[in-house]
Amino acid sequence: MAIDLISYSLVPLFAALIIPFIPRKHRRITEIIANITLLSGIINLGYVIIYYLVLNDYTSYTSDAFTTLMLFTIYLVGMAITFFSTYYEVEKDTNFSSYYSLILVSVSAMCSLVMSRDFFTLYIFMEALSVCSFALITSDSKTFSIEAAIKYFFLTFPASVLIIFGISLLMINYGTFDFDTIKFTSMNFLTFVSLSFIILGFLIKAGIVPFHFWTPDVYEGSYSPVSAYMAGIVTKVGGIYAIIKIVMLLSSYGFGSNLSKLLLFTGFLSVFVGAIAATVQKNMKRMLAYSSISQMGYIILAAATFSPIGIIAAVFHLINHATFKTVLFLNSACVEKSTGTTNMDELKGLEHRMPWTSWTSIIALFSTAGLPPLSGFWSKLLIILALWQSGHIFYAVAALIASVFTLAYFTIMQKKVFFGKLPEKFNDIKEAKYQLLIPVVVISLIIIFTGVFFNRVFPYFERILS
């Protein structure tokens, strides 16, 4: 494990263990502890990244650029969710203390996961993360959320079992689990079988077609800030991060033409199934869930080219997608709180009453579709460039066509929900409280700045591969 960054995962764990000792009527102290912990982590990491690595180019501060970037994304999404859920339902006295403890413990598990240099350590923290998310999904005690949690439980535990079988087969061949000692110098049959088990397990956890059956139900049925959390970071760190790590290990030894074809085909299926299914949905959260499947397919397409520019494109699109989906899901939570429904046939013309929500979701959806000068444009460009340069012309053209589909269904959603004439029953809804809008606006500003100042940000990404 990378030992110099370990305090980023121990501090949330200690804060989570202190919270149950606070008496139940002091709700403010619990919220203040949770928010301050994550806020301090993010200020620290933001300072490190922007001052040392983007402006001044010090290379000896930290050992790994990829880890620091993932830690920053985890803290950013965690901070947004904690701040949002502090002000989301103030009047109902729900089970707040264990909710904040669970979010802090899952942030700690994710930070330790990205710092591990070992297959088995990855497995332990991934199990801790999925146990936390079983409980977080059921936060509002309705039948929908219990059902979503049971579906998540039974459809993702085969992934854990497959990963354990793969790890034990890998141990037969090498005798150890380290990333540094396993050198894939010769791809014999046993390594191939074990790696295919492991990659299959992680594809199920990430929600890629043809294993995507749990994703729409879980995102639709869970408590609203928690579905933003799950779509924003949990399925990414729990699934796609390990696949990118394995691709980075394999590509430095020049292997994997069979694996590349298989992953390209899987990514291509995900992109198209997600895009086509998202156009016919009526519920806003379900449409966002299918759009998540589609964008994960883009990340797999980029990583499957096994080339340096492909890996940079995959990492950049991962971080971008975390920001887009957080903004979109938090906006849908605001809409649900103000109007009481998420059915897109009933919502109409909300722009007149909720201008800030409307404009931030326009920024997020233009960035997903890939319009310049936002950050989504650069990551889509890098993905299509990586596919073109490694010779897969068909997949590059298919990715371009699917990008048009993405623009289509998001514009349909925007027109239905936000533009148009306001019907009678929505005449007295108010804009969401200003505290609920602060995290959304901050993340939208990050999307804009990453896109506009891309030439400053890009050399940092090249250092990932070293």
Add this chain to the structure above:
Amino acid sequence: MNINFPLDWFFIAILFFTGAYCMIVSRNIIKLLIGFEIISKSATIAMITAGQATNNMALAQSVIIVMIMVEAIVIASGLALVVKSYRLNGSIDIKKLMNLKG
């Protein structure tokens, strides 16, 4: 010791089939959890055969201790979810959980 390796994996395959059959066929959620337990036991034996083949029993044992702990925690949280679902719905049949389509 080492002549048992194919025989071990034959029994691992049989146990895996048993657990998977239990998960596919039954309608009671607690029976599904019993199937999950049987599959986890077969994963434990898989790890022990790997440790035996490379003569690295200490690493295999530390891995198995953590795996048993993970399995106990996952089963505890699964049973908690089942009990809460029974309190809200009144039955533990998996065919009745069809509110969310798909």
Add this chain to the structure above:
Amino acid sequence: MIFYLLIYFIIVVAAAMAIMSKKLLNSAVMLALLSIGISILLFAYNAPWAAVFELSVCAGLITVLFISAVSLVKNDEDALKEKRVKYTVFPLMLVGFAVIASIFVPEYFANLFQFASFNPSNNPPLGDMIWLYRGFDIIGQITLLAASIFVIKHIFTKETKNEH
């Protein structure tokens, strides 16, 4: 060799009876018997620490959890609605699967066994292994325990206001 075959036979019979029984209480007891069988197997493979751990956790704790959950969830009318034919046909399917698998599986894995790297010198004692080499798994275990505490507390919380 006969010893191993006997233990495997006990394990498979216990698993089959755990599936096919009508009452859930009998299934939990058969699961405990399965865990005892696995523990004896681990002793025979010269892994005493894992065997003791398995005995105390699986044959003790998980059985108690199952029995307490079964007694909290009393369903009388749902227990007979399932078709029993799916369970009584199970031994037949198991024997069929065993026959098919015995053709393909053993020689597949004997083929894979050639790639095993057997190093007879690298065998540190268990205490060294847990504390020195894999010391960061301790943080993983603490995280897992903290997660489980908060999960159970969160699922079974008392609500102060009723939902109408």
